[in-house]
Amino acid sequence: MQILVADHPLVAHKLTTLRDVRTPTYEFRRLADELVTLLAYEATRHLPVDAVHIETPVTAAEGVRLAGPPPMIVPVLRAGIGMLDGMMRLLPGAEVGFVGMARDEQTLVATTYAARLSADLTGREIFVLDPMLATGGTLETVIRLVISRGAAGVTAVCLLAAPEGLRRIETSFPADDTHVPIRVVTAAVDARLNDHGYIVPGLGDAGDRLFGAV
Ligand code: URA
Numbered sequence: 001m002q003i004l005v006a007d008h009p010l011v012a013h014k015l016t017t018l019r020d021v022r023t024p025t026y027e028f029r030r031l032a033d034e035l036v037t038l039l040a041y042e043a044t045r046h047l048p049v050d051a052v053h054i055e056t057p058v059t060a061a062e063g064v065r066l067a068g069p070p071p072m073i074v075p076v077l078r079a080g081i082g083m084l085d086g087m088m089r090l091l092p093g094a095e096v097g098f099v100g101m102a103r104d105e106q107t108l109v110a111t112t113y114a115a116r117l118s119a120d121l122t123g124r125e126i127f128v129l130d131p132m133l134a135t136g137g138t139l140e141t142v143i144r145l146v147i148s149r150g151a152a153g154v155t156a157v158c159l160l161a162a163p164e165g166l167r168r169i170e171t172s173f174p175a176d177d178t179h180v181p182i183r184v185v186t187a188a189v190d191a192r193l194n195d196h197g198y199i200v201p202g203l204g205d206a207g208d209r210l211f212g213a214v
Contacts, residue, residue, distance in 0.1 A: 001166075001169055001170050001173060001175065001182045001183070001184065002181070002182070002183040002184070003161075003166060003183075003184050003186075003189075004042055004043075004183065004184070004185045004186070005186055005187070005188060005189055006038060006039055006042050006185065006186070006187055008038065010038060011035065011038050011039075011187050012187075012188075014031045014034055014035045014038075014187075015035065015159070015160075015187045015188055017031055018031050018032060018035070018159065018203050018209075019201060019202070019203045021204070023209075025209065025210070025211070025212050028209045028210060029082060029210055029211075032082050032083065032086070032131070032159065032210060033082070033083075033085055033086040034086065035086070035159060035187060036083045036085075036086025036087055036129070036157065036159075037086045037087075037089050037090060039086075039157050039159075039185050039186070039187060040086065040087050040089070040090040040091070040127075040157065041090065042185050043127060043155050043157050043183070043185040044071075044090060044091065044127075044155075046125075046153070046155075046181075046183070047066055047067075047071065047125060048066075048067040049064035049065060049066055049067055050064065050065055050066075050067045051063075051064055052064060052065050066093070069123055069124055070093050070094055070095055070124075071091055071093075071094045071095075071124065071125040071126070071127060072094060072095045072096070072097055072117070072118070072121065072124050072125070072126050072127070072146075073087050073088065073091065073094045073095070073096050073097075073126075073127045073129065074096075074097045074098065074099055074117065074126055074127065074128045074129065074142065074146065075096070075098060075099075075129040075130075076099050076100075076101055076128065076129065076130040076138055076142060077098060077099065077100040077101070077114065078100075078207045078211065079130065079131045079132070079206040079207040079210055080128075080129040080130050080131065081210075082131065082206070082207075082210035082211070083129040083130075083131060083157065083159075084096065084129060087127060087129060087157065091127070094127070095118075097115075097116055097117035097118065098114060098115075098116045098117070099112065099114065099115050099116075099117065099141075099142050099145065100112065100113045100114030100115070101113070101138045101141065101142070103137075103138070103197070105196070105197075108135055108137070108197040109137060110137045110138040110141060112141060112145075115145060117145070117146070117149065118149070119149060120149060120150060121146055121149040121150045121151045122149075122150035122152075123150065123152045124150070124151055124152060125151075125152055125153045125155070126146045126151045126153065126154045126155070127155050127156075127157055128142050128143070128146075128154060128155070128156045128157070129157050130142075130156065130157075130158055131158060131159040131160070131206035131210075132158065132159065132160055132161075132199055132202070132203075132206050133156065133158040133160070133161035133162060133165040133166065133169075133184065133186065134162050134164070134165050134193055134197050134198070134199055135162075135164060135165055135168065135193065135197055136164065136165035136166070136167075136168030136169050136172075137168070139156055139165065139169055140168060140169060140172045143156075143169070143172075143173065143182060147178070147180050151180060152180065153180060153181045153182075153183070154180060154181075154182050154183070155182075155183040155184075155185060156169075156182075156183070156184045156185070157185050157186075158184060158185070158186045158187075159186065159187050159203070159206065160186060160187065160188055160189075160190055160199050160202060160203065161184060161186040161188070161189050161190070161199075162189070162190055162192060162193050162199045163189060163190075163191075163192065164192070164193050165193075166184060166189065169182065169184065190202055
């Protein structure tokens with residue numbers, strides 16, 4: 001597994017404002033959107049390209065285009081929806097699938113309540129959007145699902161990650177056994193999880209902060 005922590009002053013600045021408990025919902029949503037676009041730039045580095053021949057207004061030139069098939073973006077409901085526009089901005093040709101996961105707040109175990117994805121993902125690069133990589137249970141489930149359908153590579157884009165979640169993904173998909181490249185791109189790796197499974201220092205409940213508490 002490859003872990004990329006985006007080390008950039010703009011990322012750090014926006015993340016600090018996201019963490020701040022005084023940041024209102026409308027600003028949180030705008031900042032999360034901007035932060036995802038910055039992370040998307042890093043998360044898409046490995047995408048394959050095809051050489052193409054074009055004509056500029058001046059002369060003939062060689063260039064590249066993203067190779068097919070189109071990537072698939074998979075926001076994990078509910079909070080991943082707040083990351084979708086930021087990701088689509090850089091990948092307007094991507095398709096979108098949805099996975100709904102709900103976490104039992106007592107056991108911290110996540111269960112799948114919806115999966116709207118193509119049955120055949122053969123050769124597709126998948127971008128899973130989940131703001132908080134906490135215990136890693138949700139991400140592990142989604143990665144297993146897309147690999148079982150033929151994904152060529154899986155990149156998780158997370159605003160924040162906990163060491164516990166990263167360890168779980170690393171041990172669940174050992175490089176020797178998993179022949180699908182797995183990457184995690186995040187703005188920061190925080191200190192730990194608390195007893196309620198929240199990332200510390202974190203930013204609280206990402207869904208509530210994006211959409212307002214339910
Ligand atoms: N989900 C959240 O929204 N926040 C956390 O800190 C952990 C899981």
